[in-house]
Structure formats: C-alpha cells, structure tokens
Amino acid sequence: MRHSLHETSIEEKKKKKEIPIHEWMHAMRLYLINPSNPLVSMIKVKESRWNRYRVWKPLSLMVLAGLTPPEWEISIVDENLGAPDYPAMPRPDVVGITAFTAQANRAYEVATHFRRLGVPVVMGGIHATMCVDEVMERVDSVVTGEAESIWPQVLEDARHGRLKPRYAGGLAEISDVPFARHDLLATGYALGAIQTTRGCPLNCSFCSVTAFNGAHYRQRPIPDVVREFQSVHEKLVLVVDDNLIGTRPEHIARAKDLFRAMARANLRKEWVAQATINFADDEELLALAAKAGCRGVFIGFESPAPEGLRELGKKFNLLKGRDFRASVRRIQRHHILVVGSFIIGLDIDEPGIGKRIAEVASQYGVDNLNVLFLTPLPGTRLWEQMKSEDRIALDAFPEDWKYYTLTFPVARYRHLSLDGSIQEMISCNRNFYSLPRILRRVASNLWQRRKPLISLVGNLSFRGNLRVSGKAYADFKRQWGNLHDAA
Secondary structure, eight states, rough: OEEEEEEEOHHHHHTTOOOOOGGGGGEEEEEEEEEEOOOOGGGOOOOOGGGGOOOOOOOHHHHHHHHHHHTTTEEEEEGGGOOGGGGOOOOOOOOEEEOOOOGGHHHHHHHHHHHHEEEEEEEESHHHHHHHHHHHHTTSSEEEOOOOOTTTHHHHHHHTTTSSSEEEEOOGGGGOOOOOOGGGOOOOOSEEEOEEEEOSSSTTTOOOOOHHHOSSOOOHHHHHHHHHHOOOOEEEEOOOOSSSSSHHHHHHHHHHHHHHHHHHHHHEEEEEEEEEEEGGGGHHHHHHHHHHHHEEEEEEEEOOSSSHHHHHHHHHGGGGGHHHHHHHHHHHHHHEEEEEEEEEEEEEEEETTHHHHHHHHHHOOOOEEEEEEOOOOTSSSHHHHHHTOOOOOOOOOOGGGGGOSSSSOBOOSOOOOOOHHHHHHHHHHHHOOHHHHHHHHHHHHHHHTOOHHHHHHHHHHHHHHHHHHHHEEEEEEEEHHHGOOOO
C-alpha cells in the first residue's frame, strides 16, 4: 500500500558533513508517525480521486523534524496516504506519534507494535494533552502541550536511556518555532501546509483550540513565514491557523503586513485558510489577501439561528447585526471562494435542521458546505457539560475514540435521535450538493472568475463521498442504534 515516508539517511548527512566524525557511531533512527483513522472517508483516496485535495501534510511532525539534531536519521510516516509495512522497515531507536482524538486507537496500535520490539514510544498532540492518564498507560512517554520547547530534551533523554514518563511542553515561544522540514514529505500531496499564528481568543464551547494553544493570539515573525512559504513544494497551500487574521485591530494590521510581504515576495502560491466572518469587514484586507494568493477561506457559521450561536459561545458572529450574505459576497468579489461550516445536534436543533442549513448556506452563497455533528471533544466546555448530563453516548474508551471524527453522532441530542440526526446530515448534503446546485455554483464562479476549477473539485469531492458516508452511517446505526435515544 502506498504511504508517505521520507527519511534523511545518516550516509547523506555524513557526506554533507552535517554530522561530526565522532558522532557517526552514535547515530540514532527516529520515526515520526501520523496515524490514520480508517473511518474517515476523506483519507480514502482510492474511493474518490477528489479526496487527495482534502489531505494535507502532518505539519507538527515536520516542525519537530526541524528541531531534531543532525545525528538523528528521521523518517516521517503519514498513514493518511496508506499505512506502511512496519515489520519490513528498519528498527528505529525511538518512535514519536502525534494524534487527534479520532486517531488515538490507531496510535495505540502503532505504539504497541514498536514497544513489543523494545522501542520506546513518545506520544504528543492534543489527545495526549487532554487524556494524559489514558495515554501514559499505553506509551513510554507523553509530551503535553506544544512540544517545541521540550523536544530537544526528549531526544537527549531518549538517546541516553533516561526517558521520563511525562514532559510538559506548555506554550511555545512562537518566534522560536523553526521552519518545518517540507523536504521530508516532498511528494504525494496536492496541498502543502504552513502555520503563521497560534491561539484563538474566541473560546467556543465545542472547540479545544483555546485549551491546547491558549487564548493569547501569537504571530510568527513575518519574514520567517515568507521564507518558509518559499520552501513549500506544492503550488496550493493550506494555512492551518485556526484563526488567520485574529479579532483585534492590531491582529488585522499584522495580517495586512503579512499579505503585503507575501505579495512582494511573489511566492507564486495559491492558498486557503480558516478565518472568522470578520475577514469580510475590511476591503483593504481582502484586496491584500487576494494579491498575496488567497483563493479560499473556511468560515465557521455554525448555526443558522442566533440562539444556536449563543449556545455554542460564538457570540462574535452576532456582533453588529451582521448580514452574512453580504459578507460572503464581499469576500467573493475579490475572487476568493468561501467554504461555510455548520453543526448539527445543537439543543435548539429540531427535525428539518438539515434542510434548513442547506437552504441557509445556499442563501449565504457559500461555494462549499462542510457540516459536522456536535461532538464533545476532551478538553472542551461541551465535553464537561455533556458528561455531567450523561449525554455522551459512545463512552467505551479508548475504543470509541475512533468515532470522534466530527462526522458521527457520538452524543445524545436533545431533539434528534440517532437515526434522525443521521437523516438530517444526509438530507443537508444531498440538498446542497445536488447536481443542479453544483452546476449553478460552478457557473457563477466561472462568470465571476472565482477559480471555477477549485470550486468544481471541492463540490465533486463532497458529492463523491455521499455514497461512502451513507454506507458508513448504515454500519454505525446497526452497531450503536440502541445507545442513542432522543432525550
């Protein structure tokens, strides 16, 4: 099976004189692994050729590779493009694994394999931070928080056989974050990846970003961002920031400076990013973003009702009596595509919410729609609330973590049963991604010169996965239907 694995060999480093002669005999082999989740249809590239546009590089592992001393031979394995034959690979000295919650089960399987070989396994990332006790039972060492500040020490301890059970990374000094090793994953991706900021001040109830990266909005130095952008191989790049432009005037001013610098550098890149709806409020910002290469923006609308936004703690979207349709159009006038995100399963959501979301998204004029189930992730206020109310339906952990992809209904919703919530999701997607509506959107983008090919790829990718999702939901209902009675 095809997989993404690239390594810098010790022999190459010796030839380049990157390793002193006295260290040749002490070189160590490091595997950095991003585990898959077989339930997520977006990684199943063979089932839909468009899915390759929905997979991006494991940037956190590439950043850690940039912090790894030259005496280490580094291999990055991204299972999103297929899991390798680990037994056939050379035995490493240390394995590092990162994982979101939905990847946790696969992460434990990989860890078990290498620990049986006597290889120490270190695990970090958001799940390890939020469920540290669970993870410590299954690996040799856990890194909580952002790992940059502690990673060199982890490797030094591993090299000398004194690995600690736990390391606290905390929040990294973002100006010290090194360039990611984009050269280690040079092929196999349609999308490159880069990060320019960390942290989000919005602190929505369903989101764990603030708990993991903090509410303080931190920005990387603009010259560093521009130079790293130049090192990305792919022409199309995902900016992985959770909130690219921030919320305060000084954040917006910095974003404008960044876009000016990117435009001056003539990067010849096209990029997409995540932002809040205030992205539409400043015409100069939009013009600069487009000039810098912005071709699409992912915006969380979350709910078609003000009551839903208040329930989620997303009060920012309620400011100034905003006209969402007008906001979307302002963005699109700069030839930037808009992907709108909504959530099904709020306490105010009743039967018919799926069709309503599809209709509202069409009224807003978004180019693509991404709908998710309300999912209580560890570390969020929503997790604490639903846990206290005994509304977490799938709670046989760690086994059930694999369903926490945001694409399965893992909680008990107030007005929607299991079957009802799934039918709302199917109705929403079938409505929005009907062929007539896809053709109208693509025709509109063609007429307005808003990247019709990207719009077509995005729409066909979602539509192509409807059949796959339908089968996954049918299997899910057969297995778990008895756990989901409407409250």
